[in-house]
Amino acid sequence: MSRAGQDSHRRLKTAKKRKASSQRWLERQLNDPYVKRAKDENYRSRAAYKLIELDERFELLKGVQRVLDLGIAPGGWAQVVRRKVPKAAIVGIDILETEPIEGVEILLMDFMDDAAPEALIAALGGPPDLVMSDMAANTVGHKQTDHLRTMALVEAAAWFAVEVLDKGGAFIAKGFAGGTDKELLDLLKKHFKTVKHAKPPASRKGSSEWYVVAQGFKGRAG
Secondary structure (H helix, E strand, O other): OOHHHHHHHHHHHHHOOOOHHHHHHHHHHHOOHHHHHHHHOOOOOOOHHHHHHHHHHHOOOOOOOEEEEEOOOOOHHHHHHHHHOOOOEEEEEEOOOOOOOOOEEEEEOOOOOOOHHHHHHHHHOOOOOEEEEOOOOOOOOOHHHHHHHHHHHHHHHHHHHHHHOOOOOEEEEEEEOOOOOHHHHHHHHHHEEEEEEEOOOOOOOOOOEEEEEEEEEOOOOO
């Protein structure tokens, strides 16, 4: 049997042991051009291209000096910032272990921990120009519950951004369509000059995820 034949036979044998949903996920990964591109260009995840595409549209990384990455694991977004703005200070946080990234300080802790905000700013050494969040709550399998849990994280990230951003700074976060984001948008529109929704090409068509991009932070009163 040829090598190709052996590989095909192996895939068929292992496929029998997988659930149908797992098999569909694997096939999607194998056929995803962004997954292949991420491997070729040494990015840790295909999500890196979402930030790249959003930056191309909104110039999020132009001139940034200090960046906070909320939910940094596995590190694709931080890699993009490092490559595009190598002199920027970058601090990330996640409850998951994240492999070190040169030039990036990573805090292993829960962003929702009361001590997290102070720890992030202390590590960064000053107010950020950009707060970016790719956080999503662990799913429980109930669509509405999962949506509400993730949106609670997004709103917490937004309030944090309003508290710590430097004037003129920007906030970007991943959310999911579900009709419960009015309070989030009202908050952002109050504190930023522009607030837009975006779905970059790298975001899978079947996904309900969207990104909110708020730019031109007006500063804090007083």
